[in-house]
Amino acid sequence: MNDVDTTIAALRRFIDDEVKPFEREHAIGYEGQPAKAVLKQLWQRSAALGFYGLMLPREQGGAGFNAEQMCRVKEAVASSGAVLSQHVLGELSGPPRVGYLFRVATADQVQRFLKPICAAELAVCFALTEEQAGSDAAAIATRAVRDGDHYVLNGRKRFISGAPYADVAIVLAVTEPGQGSKGISAFFVDMHAPGMQVVCDYVAMHGQASHADLVMNDLRVPAANLIGQEGAGFRLGIGRINLNRLLHCATVLGWADLCLRLSIERATQRSQFGKPIGQFQAIQHLLADMATELYAARAMVMDAARRLDAGSELRMEASMCKLQVTEKAFVIADKAVQIHGGTGLVRGHPVEWMFRMLRMMRILTGTSEILRNTVAKELLEAGRGA
């Protein structure tokens, strides 16, 4: 499967014919958290159909899509409205989280971790953030101290997506204190090893208990689990940040697109004062603004993706995209709630949930302020014009 339109059509069929009925069968809604065994069924079905690892390069069994094609696929999946849409491509615990590690992992690590993760046999999470190190990610304090053929890890990671159901974590820890980002190393860590505790005592505003803290107390990790060289962990962790930011944008575009489609539907079906609300100019203008904002945001992402595919260095543009897309998508979701009236305020309605989810996206994977910092730095220090 390597043609993007065929792939999108096949994904839509899978989501409509299998994923949505699966959600109904297991009573899965936007809130809460399905059991791991239930999620695993979906991951493995998706893997069997070739969708789970779709975003990987061809050598690793993926479709080998470029950035533009990947953005189109991701937008289509997110806009499907399936609650479990992010699990179809393994975004929360599968191949997209580890694809970039194939080039640095040892043969043993490929066999023990990467292949089982891509086959949906193991679930993975990525653990960088700590209580005192959020935007300032290089300020992490988790320590990894070499002891014979092991490293001993101590520290606490915060807000780790997928941690409640992960088998393996990619943990970033300090191996050389005082060296900043250059003293940070990355490890494959067994989530079931003695010394690892998963503390899941908070729920983010989207209502899904899919995040947790990792508490590591004298956790012994085999030295063979070090990823790449000592001191290379931070660079590895943020190595594909430009592409990753564009891919996050694509998911956000998908949710914004769904907000618009649901709003058009509502505007034609809901009548007040004897006519569909879509006949009031106030509602028409909301829809027109939503469509215009979506078109501009999508055009920006696609332009950046094409330039990335052509080999450009896009640090500034990828930051601009994530900033603009997440801020505008939230505005689109707000208008969608307005058009839905009271119905849009009811817990569990798709636009109500997307409003909360899209609010989160202005903070996750780089806050809007940090993105503005990056853009300004490129403008002022690197001397770039837009």
Ligand SMILES: Cc1cc2nc3c(=O)[nH]c(=O)nc-3n(C[C@H](O)[C@H](O)[C@H](O)COP(=O)(O)OP(=O)(O)OC[C@H]3O[C@@H](n4cnc5c(N)ncnc54)[C@H](O)[C@@H]3O)c2cc1C
């Ligand atoms: C639901 C959820 C899932 C997450 N998943 C993961 C995960 O899987 N793995 C992981 O490692 N992390 C994860 N995170 C952490 C996430 O990446 C951080 O929350 C995010 O980077 C922001 O850090 P912070 O929350 O500590 O905010 P802070 O860094 O404390 O920022 C607070 C405010 O100060 C602003 N600010 C900070 N520094 C500056 C500055 N220099 N200039 C201007 N403004 C500034 C910020 O923009 C923000 O508005 C997740 C978080 C959440 C809530």
